[in-house]
Amino acid sequence: MSGLFSKFSLLALLPVTTSTFAADIGAAAKQPLNIEAIGMFCVFVLVTLGITYWASRKTHTTSDFYTAGGGITGFQNGLAIAGDYMSAATLLGLSSLIFARGFDGIIYSIGFFVGWPLILFLMAERLRNLGRYTFADIVTYRLDEMRTRSLSAFGSLSVVCFYLIVQMVGAGQLIKLLFGLDYKVAVIMVGVLMMLYVTFGGMLATTWVQIIKAVLLLLAGTFLTVLVFAHFGYSLDLLMNKAVENHKSGINIMSPGNLLSDPVSAVSLSLGLMFGTAGLPHILMRFFTVSNAVEARKSVFYATGFIGYFFVLVAVLGMAAISIVGTDPQYYEGGILGGKMLGGNNMVAMHLSQALGGSLFLGFFSAVAFSTILAVVSGLALAGASSISHDLYATLFRKGKASESSELKVTKISTVCIGIVAIFLGVAFENQNLTFLTGLAFGIAASSNFPVLILSMYWKGLTSLGAVIGGLVGLVSALVLVLLSPSVWVQVLGNPQAIFPYDQPALFSMPLAFVVIYVVSKLDSSLKGKAEQDAFEDLSVHAELGLNVATPSAH
């Protein structure tokens, strides 16, 4: 059981966030103050605050705030999407997984990647052509404003909330480790910086924070990979040979091991990753920042290229670390090779940067990792605040009659509230294992947000009733399945046996949502439902031709 168990928990660790750190680093000791890292991080903060000041002078309207006025280019947006997606977990978690498991880690990275081409082929243009500020705009294009917008806002906010907690806790742990700062200080710092970026600079500042972070991460990764190749005399063969020689599994790291020997978990995880990505509000929101469908398409092309390139770098780093970090006792607690790694098992890339680039490069690399977290939490906070002010306040509460300035005020207040709540929850959950929250965020995104969104764009037969009931069924089933899974039922609640054996709910909750949406829509014979189906042609024409992007709902 314990072998099986560790396999499951490893599976659960990965979905894109820093949850890995929370799980692994929890008990890690605070490191000595790292002056180089703090210095370089201060430079990053100063530059980004400068950008926020510049952005605040250009942010006057709600459109500026939510979407940077739609003036981001495809290339910039591609970098920003990559910046949003390449979290600290993909850098640290994935390289550590490859370090520990070899080829199995590579299989994961493909799962993280494969959703992007699908988002381009099926969604990118339509999102741009139909949406304005939030993805709820698209869902409510022809459906009942009150009910479906509440559902979408609820779906967005739950995803943002769960994801944000995981990120905050991960941030605190990581900073404690890399910079030697106190956990609480670290969480408060992240929360305050996030509030500053978003409240004053809106989408424009958030976008630039993400772009700068993506560029830094790609540069740092490339530089480290060059150092790696230089270390091995520019021979990939030698690198791999040394890895096989020094890994306890030997030649087996070259082929699939037991990580994915359970096909149900593997498929469920990959479905959750693929379609969960397509239902994350902060990712969807990025498509509204470009001016038209051409730029929306280009952004995915660039983002996919950067993300793919980055994953290949991470694979090289992970394999190289086996013979460089894995054979050096100074990176292990008490100098015991193969024991507990200094700072936790996710520190492989960090130790590699120190081994090859010295402490100055380690400082730079740490600063990049921190900026990565800041960029991701800012995107999340912005998506959450938009959902509160645009969906809940302006559209539902004020029935679309809110003035620009009052909507803007509500957004800023929401951002501050989200920031404060995030700081409190981050501090409260310091020593909790939050792995399940990641599964939950992705599960809800894939089983509620995604089915409703994709069917509203593609299926004429969809009615509000079907969307609301099916969306709720998806949301609740994802929630319940995660609750009954090993990661909550056993690890958090301490029961001996999980009722539902898989940590990833998507394989079950997503098809369930689709079926319920379909059946209820079919059974819905109301006049209202009929009118919504008739309005599909209008939606479809706008989606195909992108006639007038700024036209709000057809009601």
Added chain:
Amino acid sequence: MNTNRLETIAKIVRNEKYQLLVRTRSRFALKLSAFVLVIYYAFMMIVAFKPALLKTPVSDTSVISIGFPIAVLMFVLFWLLTGWYVHRSNTRYDQMSRDVIQEVLK
């Protein structure tokens, strides 16, 4: 919805060029999506049921298994597909869509 808008929509939907655009573009997008999914899940099934297939070394003198180049190839292939889609959309489909708008709305 006002009648003017309804009429315009109906006119576009009846337009043959519009129908052709919708048909060809959705077919292209679906084909590419299916291709990506089939390749990815075929790979996952090999991983789950026939992992030994990926164990073969790339050459007699190397320890590197063919799994690695296959993985890199998937990254590159999927990225190239996004490039293909963007290129075809920017040239062929956008032109078709401009033609429709010209014909109907002018």
